Amino acid sequence: MDPTVKHIWQKLLYPAVATIVVGYIAYVVATGWKPGGAGSEAISPVEGPEGSALTMTVPKDVNLPSQITATFHDSGEHGFIAVKSGGGMYMTYDPTTNLDYTSPVQVGSDGKVSIMVPDGICGYVVKSDLEPNPLPKKVTVTLSGPDGQPISGAPTATFGVTCDTYTLSVKTKASKDPVLPDGVDQSIVTATLTVTGPAQFVNSERVKAGASKITLTTPLGLVFVEFTTDLGVLAPNPSKLKTDLAGEASVTITSPDAGIASVRASALAVGDAKEQIHFKPKITAVKMDFIQPVSPTNYELQTIPKNAKDLDFTWKFEYPAGGMCGHMTGPLTGKNLLKNGYFHGPANGYPEGCPEDKEMASKVTVTVTDKDGQTDTKTFGARAFEGQGFVPLK
Numbered sequence: 001m002d003p004t005v006k007h008i009w010q011k012l013l014y015p016a017v018a019t020i021v022v023g024y025i026a027y028v029v030a031t032g033w034k035p036g037g038a039g040s041e042a043i044s045p046v047e048g049p050e051g052s053a054l055t056m057t058v059p060k061d062v063n064l065p066s067q068i069t070a071t072f073h074d075s076g077e078h079g080f081i082a083v084k085s086g087g088g089m090y091m092t093y094d095p096t097t098n099l100d101y102t103s104p105v106q107v108g109s110d111g112k113v114s115i116m117v118p119d120g121i122c123g124y125v126v127k128s129d130l131e132p133n134p135l136p137k138k139v140t141v142t143l144s145g146p147d148g149q150p151i152s153g154a155p156t157a158t159f160g161v162t163c164d165t166y167t168l169s170v171k172t173k174a175s176k177d178p179v180l181p182d183g184v185d186q187s188i189v190t191a192t193l194t195v196t197g198p199a200q201f202v203n204s205e206r207v208k209a210g211a212s213k214i215t216l217t218t219p220l221g222l223v224f225v226e227f228t229t230d231l232g233v234l235a236p237n238p239s240k241l242k243t244d245l246a247g248e249a250s251v252t253i254t255s256p257d258a259g260i261a262s263v264r265a266s267a268l269a270v271g272d273a274k275e276q277i278h279f280k281p282k283i284t285a286v287k288m289d290f291i292q293p294v295s296p297t298n299y300e301l302q303t304i305p306k307n308a309k310d311l312d313f314t315w316k317f318e319y320p321a322g323g324m325c326g327h328m329t330g331p332l333t334g335k336n337l338l339k340n341g342y343f344h345g346p347a348n349g350y351p352e353g354c355p356e357d358k359e360m361a362s363k364v365t366v367t368v369t370d371k372d373g374q375t376d377t378k379t380f381g382a383r384a385f386e387g388q389g390f391v392p393l394k
Contacts, residue, residue, distance in 0.1 A: 047136045047160030050122060051209025054115040054159065056141065062153040067146040068105040070115040072139045072159070073098070079123025079163075094123065105143065113143065119209045122163035124197070128271040129169040136160030164213070166197030168220060172265050172275040178374075181279035181305040183256035189227065189275050190250040191265035193220035193243050219247025223267055227251045231261035232279065255279045257305055258370035281311055281370045283378040285390040290383070294345030294353050296329050297383050301338045302390055303368060311368050313337035317382070318363040325354035342382050359383050 043056050058064060078094040101121050106114045125134055139161055143154040150156075175188040198213035200206060207213050220243065227239035232255030241249040253263060258281040266272035285302040303311065315332045319325060325348045329341035342364065344354040362382035369375045378393045385391040 042155035043141060043157035043159055046158070047162055048117065049162050049164075049210060050117050050119050051211070052117045054117060054141075056113045056115060056143070056155065056157060058111055058113060058143070058154055060111055062151065064107055064113070064143075064151065064154075065145045068107065068113065068151070069144045069148075070103045070105050070113075071142050071144055072101040072103065072118060072121055072161075073142070074101070074121060074137065074139045076137070077123075080126055080166075081120075081123050115141070117159070117161065117209070121161050125163050125165040126195075127165060127167060128269060129167050130271045133165060134163075136162045164198045164200075166195050168193065168195050168267075168270040170225070170265055170267055170271045170273040172263070172273040174263075174275050174277055177276075178278035178280045179253075179255070180282065181255045181258040183233075183254050183305075186252045186254045187277050188250050188252050189263045189265070189277070190248050191225050191227070191243075191267075191273065193223055193225065193247045193249075193267055193270060194218060195220045219243070219245065220270070221245040221247050223247075223270065225249045225265050225267045227263060227265050229253060229261050229263045231255055231257065231259045232277070234263070253277055255305075256307070258311065258372075258374065260372040260374070278374060279370075280374045280376065281305065281368045282376045283366060283368055283393055285392050286378075286380055286385065287390045288383065288386045288388070290386045296341040296343040296345075297386060298329075298341040299339065299364065300390075301366065303338070308338055308368070309336045311335065311370055314367045314369075315340050316365040316367075317342060318365065320358055320361040322358065324348060325350050325358060344382075 043054055045052070045054070048054075056070075075098055078096045078099055081094050101118045103116050103118045108114065121139060122137060127134065137160065139159055141157045141159050143151045145151050171192045171194070173190050173192070175190070177187060179185050179187045194217050196215065196217040198207075199216055200213070202214065222245075223243050225241055225243060227234055227241070232253050234251045234253055236251065239251045241251070243249045249265075251263075253261060255261060258279050261277040261279060262274050263277060264272055264274045282304045283301055284304055287300045289298045291298065305311075312335055313333065315328055315330075315337070317328050326342055326344040327347065329343050330339065331337065342362070344359050346353055348354075360381065360383055363379055364382050365377065365379040367375055367377040380393060
């Protein structure tokens with residue numbers, strides 16, 4: 001198993017001290033076994049944590065010596081373990097297999113023996129929050145005499161050790177949303193990696209096997225996170241960053257195009273999360289040019305993004321009560337439809353052109369829509385800004 005990262009488990013294993021953990025991201029899962037398998041009829045209960053009290057039934061015709069030891073054999077890899085170093089703790093992965101753990105045995109008058117599950121069998125299960133909880137760790141339990149040899153006729157039982165589980169997760173958050181699609185306005189997307197699990201040490205004292213443990217959520221630092229997006233530009237690029245000691249890594253995103261960007265943060269064997277950033281289109285200004293004497297008022301819009309080739313426009317003209325006069329000079333819907341006009345010359349029974357008071361009371365409404373359905377709508381007077389150049393629209 002290859003080492004992949006260094007990471008922080010601040011106060012998780014050792015709440016009194018912030019400690020650096022050197023480890024391997026891996027899954028420690030006991031597979032292919034369920035409680036109640038072969039040999040389980042000889043032991044009760046069939047699963048439990050370290051520190052559990054077990055009872056094993058021994059046939060009546062088996063002669064038990066006065067000194068008995070129970071051996072718990074783990075054929076699989078040990079897994080993540082906590083190591084005390086100076087004033088702190090760190091966690092590392094131990095791939096050792098075929099480890100044995102012993103525990104003293106008490107013999108009852110009814111031929112049953114009592115055993116305490118020893119410490120140190122588990123290691124700690126590290127998993128993504130996207131993964132299901134693993135099965136208990138499968139070990140075999142045998143009884144040995146003072147010579148260290150298995151007692152003839154005594155059963156070998158299967159026991160499932162339920163191990164402490166540490167769950168890794170990725171959360172994302174944006175500093176700003178929506179964002180202007182002008183290639184300059186930006187949002188900072190931050191991924192926060194955390195690990196949640198039981199504390200192994202409190203006030204420098206190891207929590208005893210079987211005792212309740214405080215569950216803590218702490219940062220996962222110095223882990224690589226890769227950011228990707230389906231719209232816009234991320235900085236830095238490439239966007240593979242290492243989390244700081246607070247478990248955070250951040251990128252900025254800008255876009256010259258409108259739409260909804262899905263920014264994904266992925267960490268190997270930890271998980272991923274997605275943040276949506278809305279780069280909404282915006283109509284920013286309109287210019288009106290009146291063409292003398294009986295020609296139209298021509299309109300030209302400015303938008304963000306500046307390049308409107310992928311934007312859909314809808315124009316609507318509203319004439320006040322008393323009868324419609326004039327008409328739009330261009331199509332009412334279409335892509336990149338930044339220009340249009342209002343013809344108010346001789347029309348609709350008005351040989352001298354539309355009445356000026358009615359024209360000045362008329363309204364033009366324009367709606368712009370991007371590829372993801374985001375819209376902006378502006379309404380302005382049909383002749384309100386003639387000859388003023390580009391006038392900002394609120």
